[in-house]
Amino acid sequence: MDYQFKDIEQKWQQFWAENQTFKADNNSAKPKYYVLDMFPYPSGAGLHVGHPLGYIASDIFARYKRLKGFNVLHPMGYDSFGLPAEQYAIQTGQHPAITTETNIATYRRQLDQLGFSFDWSREVRTSSPGYYKWTQWIFMQLFNSWYNKAADKAESIDKLVAHFEQNGSAGIDAVSDEEVHSFTADEWKALNKEEQQAELLKYRITYLRESIVNWCPALGTVLANDEVKDGFSERGGYPVEQKKMRQWSMRITAYAERLLQGLDTIDWPEPLKEMQRNWIGKSVGASVKFPIEKAAHNSQLTTHNIEVFTTRVDTIFGVTFLVLAPEHELVPALTTPAQKAEIDAYVAQSKKKSELDRMADTKTVSGAFTGSYVINPVNNEKVPLYIADYVLAGYGTGAVMGVPSGDQRDYLFANHFNLPIVSIMDIQNIETEADPTKDGRYINSDFMNGLNYKDGTARVIAFLEESGAGKAKVNFRMRDAIFGRQRYWGEPVPVYFKDDLPYLIDEKELPLVLPEVDKYLPTESGEPPLARAKDWNYRLAQSVPSALAGEVKVSPTEGDLEEAAGSYAYELSTMPGWAGSSWYWYRYMDPKNEQEFASEKAIEYWKDVDLYIGGSEHATGHLLYSRFWNKFLKDLGLVPEEEPFKKLINQGMIQGRSNFVYRLIDEMGRGTNTFISRGLIKEYKTSPLHVDVNIVENDILNINQFKNWRDDFKDAEFILENGKYVCGVEIEKMSKSKYNVVNPDDLIARYGADTLRMYEMFLGPLEQSKPWNTNGIEGVFKFLRKFWRLFHNEQWEFSLSNAEPTKAELKSLHKIIRKVEEDVERFSFNTSVSSFMIAVNELTDLKCNNRSILQHLVVVLASYAPHICEELWVLLGNQPGSLSYAPYPKFNAEYLVEDEFAYPVSINGKTKMNLSISLSLDAAAIENVVVNNADVQKYLDGRIPQKVIVVKGRIVNIVL
């Protein structure tokens, strides 16, 4: 039979499903290997050809590892909470769960068609209660923990409470809110329960705090920093503004240093690591307090110092002004009556400026004088205090010291406001611009004069620490992650409120199931959709101390008994999209466990992800949050590894390749129904029009299909070149509106999954971004037919010979055995596809139909084109289904040994000819053969070689 891919693929997909061929065992004598794909959000649009790229690569790798004798975990699931389903629900009233279910069915059908070897018995969905029960459980652990800097790990909040009861706040080195109190043990015990809880909230790793957040009015929710791009929401592209709100946050900053250090221990792409380093943004410097001049003191003032962060504390004698961010909280209190109008105007103006304007306009110098002064702590000089929008409220302390001699922005600022510029380095040149040099010796710097950078910095920090005016400090750009969304379609937060303080619900009540609501919109009063739910309250039984057993007993005398029975409002916001994806790889290890998020045994067995494949767009979101949660779980002793993903590969983005037709424009400027071929458009007035790429092949328009494409083109006329209509091409994002979406279903229907899998790999290196181009898929399809033909005679009957294989056949086979091994291990999938083609071309030329050769070839190709190989494997007489676990053929170098090599002979580095010479000869003998060769002599033309370079088995170079 001819190669009937449709029947073959359907047959084997069904076989794999029915026999659970790829079910992984949590218990095996084989070594484990965990291959993970970033699970998709099931969108309504389904998969386009770009999506499976990474899945195909990971599937080839997973299948290859099985052949190599590994116990492979290769699961798939859905990140099924998210905005699009909810937006759709708002528009249509359709429950997001239903939309999600439908979309998942589409995804599953499309994934199945590609012949992936996923263990579907382990499927997870972040939106199913059985899954988010454990997302909520992890949230509770985060709430019940604090970060102990001394131990450099998260610890139970009980331990902190015990310390407070014994020693008060003394000796606690924690990552916490800024404004924690100091107290003795007795003072702590004297606090009532509410006061204690309020204080503890400042330490919890997940906490509730009034903070400035990214508020997106169009989406009606707050967003995390990584969800905002250039002042607009990543999803939907709506404007985002800054707003002060009480919000759930995660103290990811506690892990900043570990997140940074960990990058050096994992095998990830350098650009991605760099993005995370950038995002974490560590900078080493000092914080310095500048006392506010007495004259400025007034009743509104909450502090007598302005704290700045600087990486160049050594330049402090060059300070000639201080600048606050316009949003800085001390601005109103420090503005003198005379300056009030100017400051108010400036603050108002900068508030109006969008984030984007502010970034675009970096050259104009602007600012305003507050009228107040501060004192430089190193020389007691009076320094004027300004505000300016080049200082960002969100970074450092929102205040900077102005050193115009060393910083270009300060230099421009000083010039603009006629402030003095003081040189502090002997070799500094500040005539036309600031000079940030660290070389040279300090001048105009009192006790630092004459010192170099290193000693000077140490000296000034010592001075500041002694006088209490400052200290060495490490600052991070990364902020704590906002953890609440005012949306419906997400995990409910397992918290209720009593006297405005958050308390965890009882663990036994998990999962806290998402309630039904009448509409998926905020309430009239602006509360999140969950406020619409009927009776969204936590019912607390009559105060029974035993019900609280195991919970924190902060104040046993007053606390438990005081707990009033009754119902308390649940939290109304839900968790953000990244909650469910920050731990899902553990759930795959033990997906049905109802007692734990995964059993200790399963986690101990699978440990971590050996290979993770996904897009680089998750660099500062999912991949950072996952590392954070993993480190937290490690601190609690729940998982064994510090890093979750040992090796990570970013598959390239597949862009769209749009095709255009060119519509003729008449004298009146109206579009006609005549279309001009690409090469001729210069001679006419035309306007380009997107045309469906599926009716274009190799940029040649299928005119009949075009006429049928849309009604108004039925009578279209064409001006052709060489009898063809050539379309224009542009690379754009793949989207429906550009008619450049290529659907895998269509390609599978036409060529089969094996062809599509191999073609996607054949496109180029996995990591490379490239436009999708279906041109060339024919070549891969022809290859598979040619491969199929090796096993068949002229009449398409399966027919093999049992003869001894020839040397040439063995050579071809063993070349490909080795090549695929090498390629797969270094994730170079494109090169193995071309090697397969070479092998099949060679074997075809050799008229090879030798069973012992082809039997092995099937196994080698099986990870790339599993369906055709399964079919041939059975035709070869093997057990159905056994191919997936067959041993990968053993490479034997002997078959590749040659006795002769065609040496390229070059003269002065230019290759002139090839000479076949026995490989048994040594360098001197080779030189002898070459130099005495008649053709070489002709080239030499009597000249004597100065030198002859002989590299055995490689090259001969004659230097004249």
Added chain:
RNA sequence: GCGGAAGUGGCGUAAUUGGUAGCCGCACCAGACUUAGGAUCUGGCGCCGCGAGGCGUGGGGGUUCGAGUCCCUUCUUCCGCACCA
């Protein structure tokens, strides 16, 4: 501005250690078979040149017997960050 990746035929790409640049496909050209070809097969296909030959890996320079690969310099494209104190 800072950081990263990459520039090779008409196109996608290959060359794992400094050792014959262009493998494997697509497209194209010629031929065979054919009523026909969007099927199949054979051959050709970096550029210039009839040829001998010359030139070729973004440009310029260097190291080397030998450079797509190493070094310096410069240009271009893409990605990330961006008034970060």
